[in-house]
Amino acid sequence: EWRWRGRFEWRTADTEDKWNLYSGLYRQLDEADTLGGSLRWQQRDGSNGAQDITATLQLDYAHRPDDGRLILLNQAQYVVDRRLDAQNDLDGQRLVNNLHANWRFDDRNELGMQYAAKYVFDTIDAARYKGYTDIVGLELRHDLTETWDVGARTSRLQSWRAGVGEQSYGVFVGYSPVRNVWLSLGYNFRGFRDDDFAGAEYRDQGFNLAFRLKFDQDDVAGAAARWQSTRSSLPPPRED
Numbered sequence: 741e742w743r744w745r746g747r748f749e750w751r752t753a754d755t756e757d758k759w760n761l762y763s764g765l766y767r768q769l770d771e772a773d774t775l776g777g778s779l780r781w782q783q784r785d786g787s788n789g790a791q792d793i794t795a796t797l798q799l800d801y802a803h804r805p806d807d808g809r810l811i812l813l814n815q816a817q818y819v820v821d822r823r824l825d826a827q828n829d830l831d832g833q834r835l836v837n838n839l840h841a842n843w844r845f846d847d848r849n850e851l852g853m854q855y856a857a858k859y860v861f862d863t864i865d866a867a868r869y870k871g872y873t874d875i876v877g878l879e880l881r882h883d884l885t886e887t888w889d890v891g892a893r894t895s896r897l898q899s900w901r902a903g904v905g906e907q908s909y910g911v912f913v914g915y916s917p918v919r920n921v922w923l924s925l926g927y928n929f930r931g932f933r934d935d936d937f938a939g940a941e942y943r944d945q946g947f948n949l950a951f952r953l954k955f956d957q958d959d960v961a962g963a964a965a966r967w968q969s970t971r972s973s974l975p976p977p978r979e980d
Contacts (some may be wrong), residue, residue, distance in 0.1 A: 742767045742838075759783040776800040790825035811842040831863040852879035854895070871901040875934070877943075881914065889914040895943055899934050906932035908943040912950075951964040 742765060749760040764778035777799045782790040796819050803812040814837070821832040836858040844850045854877040861870040877895030884890060894909040912926030931945030942948045 754787065756784050756786045758785075772803055772805040774800075774802040774804070786825075788825070791822070793820065793822040795820045809844055812840065813840040829863075829865050832860070833862070834860040836860055848883040850881045850883075850894075852881070853877070871899060873897065873899045873934070879880075887916050889916075893942075897934060908932055908945075910948075912948075922950075922952045924950045924952075926950070 744763070744765050746763040747760070748762075749758075751758045759782070761781040761823065762778070764776065766774070766776040768774050778796075779798075780794075780796045782794045784790075788937075791795040796817055798818075799816045801812075801814045803810075805811075817834075817836045819832075819834050819836065821830070823830040836856070838856045839854065841853045842850065843853070843921050854875065854880030856877075857872070857874040859870070859872050863869075875895055875897050877893065879891060881891035889915055890911070892909070892911050894907070896908075897906045899905070906976075908928055908931045910926050910931070912923055912924045912925040916922050926942065926948050928943065928945050928948065931943050933944050942950050
């Protein structure tokens with residue numbers, strides 16, 4: 741079954757009008773595969789004639805089998821940024837794709853891989869600019885105990901049209917206080933940053949703190965059932 745959700749907002753004021761639109765689709769294809777998509781649109785129309793538009797069309801795919809040996813996550817986006825006012829005429833468009841693969845080859849060792857790419861084509865006034873950039877990343881993690889692990893990661897960012905490349909590499913220590921929750925403290929000896937690529941924030945040079953939480957519809961349903969059970973066990977309120 742397909743599941744759909746949406747939201748529309750409109751706000752008007754003396755200085756500007758603002759529109760927000762969100763719509764999303766989701767489907768569980770089988771026990772291992774999930775497909776989803778969404779559209780986000782934000783538009784601001786100023787009383788002085790200025791206009792800002794930000795729109796994102798996104799497609800998501802996840803492959804998570806029960807054995808958990810190989811997990812694939814892919815996110816594709818088409819992003820539009822437009823700004824028109826008395827000083828600027830900007831039209832930015834970009835295609836971004838993030839592919840993550842996680843392979844657990846035994847009970848204590850895990851390899852994470854990422855390939856992300858974006859193609860940017862901007863128009864500033866009458867000038868056009870375009871370029872292709874990608875990231876290749878690897879992360880190796882070893883479980884010391886059921887709650888502690890250590891690892892190392894490296895990645896490279898390459899801007900092909902400009903012929904410029906940047907490298908990031910470092911180490912980290914991870915801790916899992918409860919199931920499906922993971923914290924890590926790491927240090928990168930070299931680093932870089934690109935906000936278009938998901939997960940790029942821990943590639944900055946220096947110390948970094950990461951927090952990962954896994955949950956799905958079963959976890960949400962279980963939490964709701966426990967909450968209802970707790971409420972039903974409470975004594976009724978007093979009537980004074």
